[in-house]
Amino acid sequence: MKPLQASSGDLTADRRADFAEMLLASGEPAQAAELLLGALELAPRWAAGWFRLGEMQEAADRLDQAAQAWVMVLKLDPADRLGAALKLQLIGKAPASPAPPSAFVETLFDHYADSFEESLVGKLGYRLPDFLGQAIRKARP
Template sequence: MPARLFMSSGDLMADRRFDFARDFQLKGDLVAAADLLRQAIELAPDFASAWFTLGEIREQLGEREEAIAAFRQARDADAEDRHGAGLRLMLLGAEKLSNMPPGYVRSLFDQYAPKFEKALVDDLGYRGPALLFKAVLAVRAAARKPALFRHAIDLGCGTGLAARAFASEVGRFTGIDLSPRMLEQARASGHYARLEQSEMLQGLRDQPEVSADLILAADAMVYVNDLVPLMREAARVLAPGGLLAFTTETHDGQGIILGEGLRYAHSAACVREAIGAAGLTLARLEYLSARNEDNTPVPGLVVVAAKA
C-alpha cells in the first residue's frame, strides 16, 4: 500500500508534535497520541493531517462523535480532501454516500504508483485484466464477431495492465487517469497512443461521440459511487456494436455500499439498472473476484455491456 499521506502544517513545532503523536499511535498509546495532536492543532489550527489522524484515533477509542468532528475539521482544512476525510464520514454514517474527492484519488495513486504493480499483482493476486479479456472474447465469440478493436479507451488506466492484456486485439489505446505519476508509468509501458489526466467521467465527456469500439475499466468502478452518468457517457462515446467491459466489487445487499477499504461495492441489480438506464445491453455478468484481501477473494463482478 502507499505511504501514509502527510501534509506539513508549515509550523515546525506542530509538525514535530505530529511525528511524536504518530509514534505513540503506532505503539498503541492512543490517549498520549491524541494529546499531542491537540497540542499540534493548537499551534496550527488548519493542520489537516493532524485533524485526520485525531479522527482516526477518536474512532479507535470508540468516540464516534469526536471522530466525526475531527474528520470534518480535516476536510475543512484541505479543500481537496486529500486524506479522504469525507469518505471516513460516509463510513461512519455521518454523511450520505457521494462521489470520491478527486484530490483523494489522485493523492492515493500518486503515492501508490512506484510499487503499484508489485503490490496489486504479487500481494493481492490481481487478475482483473485477464478476467475482462476472457469475458470480452466470450461475448465476441457468442456474437460471431472478431475480438478486434480499432480504438479502445482505458478508464483509470493506472500503469497499463489492462492495455497489456488487450494489446494484441486493439489498434490504438487512449488511457485516462487522474494520477500524474500513474500516467508516467503508463507512458513508459508503450501501450498508449494517447494519455489524458482526468477524472473518468470528465475524461469520457471529453471524447468525441462514436469514437471508440471498446471501453475498459479494470478495478476502476470501485472508485465510482453512481455508475449511471459514467455508463451514459460510455454509451455516447461507443460506436454501434461497441463494448463496455469492467470489474467492480459487489455485496449481497441492495444498492451501493462503501467498504472498510474505502472502495464502493455495487450490487448486481444496481449494475444491471445502470446499464439499462444508459441504453446499453447487458451481454455478460459473472460473479468473479478480481483481487484478494487478506488472502481471501473479494466478491466481485465482471461485466460486459454492448451498444446496439
C-alpha cells in the same frame, strides 16, 4: 493539484505529532489524540494533522470528536484529497455517497503509482501479461 503537506510546517508541532504516533502505536489512542490536538494548536491549518487526529479519535472510540476533526479537514481542503468525507460516511456521520471524492481518488493513485506494478505482480501474483506472452510464443509457427 498541490501535493499533500505531510509536515505541519512547524517543527515543534511535527515533533508532537511524532510523539502522538508513538503513543498510538503503543496502544494509547486517547493520549495520542490529546497530544496531536496540542500540535494542531500550533499548526491549525494542517489538514493532514486534523485527518490523523480523526483517526486517533476513532481508535479511542470517540466518534463525535473524530467527526469534528474530519469536518475540519473538509473546511481546510474542500476538494477532500485525504478522504475525510469517506471517513465520516464510515462512522455514520454523513450519508453515503455514490462515489469517492475525485481529488481523493487522484491523490490515492498519485501516491500509489510508484509501487503499483510491484504490488500487482509481487504481492498479488498478477501474471496475465506473462501468460499471454507465453501463449503468443507457443502459437507462432
